[in-house]
Amino acid sequence: MTVCKRCGLEIRTNKSQKDAEHKRICQPCVDLAENDDQLYVSPLERDDLEIVLAWRSNPKIYRYFREQNNPLSWKEHVEWFESRNSDRYDFMIHYQDRRVGVISLGSDREVTIYLGDFSVHGEGIATRSLNWLCERLNDKSPIYAEVHKDNMNSIHLFQSCGFRLDAETESWKRYKYSD
Template identity: 40%
Template structure:
């Protein structure tokens, strides 16, 4: 299994909407509690500021396919937020999310950020395990029903 990342584009909107409309996925989103409609999805895309989004591309059995999204938001602050979802449910539990978060941390490191955070719903045990395994520390509550995790980005040796 190999994983790569490419910038998300407008051409990815239909696939991202399909992923974000899956109930097993959106049950772990703070601001979404039902399938998306196209206008809401377009408003989200067009309203994105101070963020980067990448599509996670997975290779298995000599075939490449898009399986999820990793994002960094609040890039105009000292502590951007990492967000991730694996839209292809069959790819859950294969280490894809871990590699995506590590990719986001690597990108932040190249941009000289020293800290990042993630907000994870209390019932999302799988995401909590991913972020804790990487070294994020539980830092209490973020919003109602959501935990805050923080990570100190250390410089790599040249």
């Protein structure tokens, strides 16, 4: 089995790939970097936990999380990381050699994404990263996203990436992406 040196997932053979370098990087990762080779994803690792904890403890980020209303403790954060299901996918988003955000697909096929580095907001990084995830994990389709009704940036993000409103409650909108 060959794994992508960027995202760490198994490479699906694509006979049209001729460049030896591309054979070590999956086509969705090649596509992600096509217009900007400074954007890529990598598997979330223990060394990333400190910055992820800082981001997730920022009320500007967690205010729209369904299951978090306060900053996390280091203990809670490490316990979550160590107890993740094997069918969950968590990726660090890198831009210009910096870690700038996280994108994940849970075992329930629900995607989450946030950019902890506010300096990259508006650069199209979330859009390109979400499109990458939908292409790379298309075998997990349909993919869902729950978005707080007041999180207009996320609503626009998911709609622009082909997610369609599937259900809604007083506070939450559920979007569905089908390949």
